[in-house]
Amino acid sequence: DGGITQSPKYLFRKEGQNVTLSCEQNLNHDAMYWYRQDPGQGLRLIYYSQIVNDFQKGDIAEGYSVSREKKESFPLTVTSAQKNPTAFYLCASSWDYSDGYTFGSGTRLTVV
Amino acid sequence: GENVEQHPSTLSVQEGDSAVIKCTYSDSASNYFPWYKQELGKGPQLIIDIRSNVGEKKDQRIAVTLNKTAKHFSLHITETQPEDSAVYFCAAHLTGGGNKLTFGTGTQLKVEL
Numbered sequence: 001d002g003g004i005t006q007s008p009k010y011l012f013r014k015e016g017q018n019v020t021l022s023c024e025q026n027l028n029h030d031a032m033y034w035y036r037q038d039p040g041q042g043l044r045l046i047y048y049s050q051i052v053n054d055f056q057k058g059d060i061a062e063g064y065s066v067s068r069e070k071k072e073s074f075p076l077t078v079t080s081a082q083k084n085p086t087a088f089y090l091c092a093s094s095w096d097y098s099d100g101y102t103f104g105s106g107t108r109l110t111v112v
Numbered sequence: 113g114e115n116v117e118q119h120p121s122t123l124s125v126q127e128g129d130s131a132v133i134k135c136t137y138s139d140s141a142s143n144y145f146p147w148y149k150q151e152l153g154k155g156p157q158l159i160i161d162i163r164s165n166v167g168e169k170k171d172q173r174i175a176v177t178l179n180k181t182a183k184h185f186s187l188h189i190t191e192t193q194p195e196d197s198a199v200y201f202c203a204a205h206l207t208g209g210g211n212k213l214t215f216g217t218g219t220q221l222k223v224e225l
Contacts, residue, residue, distance in 0.1 A: 006155075031211050042118075042201065042217040043156075050211070058212075090155050099144040099205050101213060103155035 003027065006091050006104035013078070013085065013111050021076045021107045023091035029102070030095060032074035036060060037088040037106075046089075049074055078109060086111050114139045116204050118216025125192050126224055133219045135202035136184040144205035145185045146213070147176060151198045159200075160187070192223045 004025040013019045023032065031050050035043040045058030049068040063082025068074055074093075078085045088108050092101040115138040125131050137145075143164040148156035162169045162176045162185065169176050175188040189196055199220050203213040 033212075035215075040121075040218075043215040045212065048212060092155075094211055099211060099213075100146060100158050100161060101148075101156075103148075103157070105155045106153070108153075 004091060004093050004102050004104040006089075006107050008107060009105070011107055011109045013109060015111055016080045018077055018079050019109065021078070021089055021091075021109070023074045023076065023104060025072055025074075025093045025102070027093055027102060028071070029093035030071070031093060032068065033092045033094075033101070034058075034064070034066065034074070034076045035090045035092065037090060043090065046076065085109055114142060114204050114206050114214040116202060116214050116216045118202050118219060120219060121217065122220045122222070124222045124224060127192060127194060129192055131187075131189045131192055131196070131221055131223075133187045133200055133202070133221070134184060135186070135204075135216050136182075137204040137214075138183070139204070139206055140180075140183060142204040142206045145176070145178060146203050146205075147187050148201045148203065148215075149198045150201065150218075156201055189221075192221075194223050194225060197221055197223045 007022045033048040034046040044060050047066040049055035065077045090106050091104040094101045118135045146161035149159045150156040160176050162178050173190045178185040199218045201218050202216040205213050
């Protein structure tokens, strides 16, 4: 079955450490996105990529980095520069010429 | 850029009643308006969408209406059931700025028995 997979589901990080969240899709979608969700809030765009080897900053990119070396993969690194990284992170993908997003099941990151 | 406001933030209805969630958007060039349902601990799922050349769309108990002049769109759920309880997000998409959606802040719907 086609879909989008995020791993791990839960992640714990010590302060000062970088962590990488995985996002893989087998839908052959061109575009991929990372969103952050905090309790009681909407989805805020961190980074997005329209094609391989290209990506753009979203609204809250500071303290995050991404890469898009393969069409099916869009990993997100939460760096130690991110002051408040505890949140629920959602990855999504879509066709470049269509508009519907398919979301993954999310990764809950907790800083301990 | 686009700004999407969503109301109410919480909504409680009795089973069998209807629920309505409203969103407004700021950019008149926006042309695609999806609605997502998010259950606890899961990613959002697309439940219905509408494009700017259509005023209303219905799928069983769910319908969406769009008023381009007023720049608002609404989600209507009829005959609500307990499994409808979730957080609902509206979104708006603007062509020409990459395929990006701007999301509302969400509505927590609770369907009570």
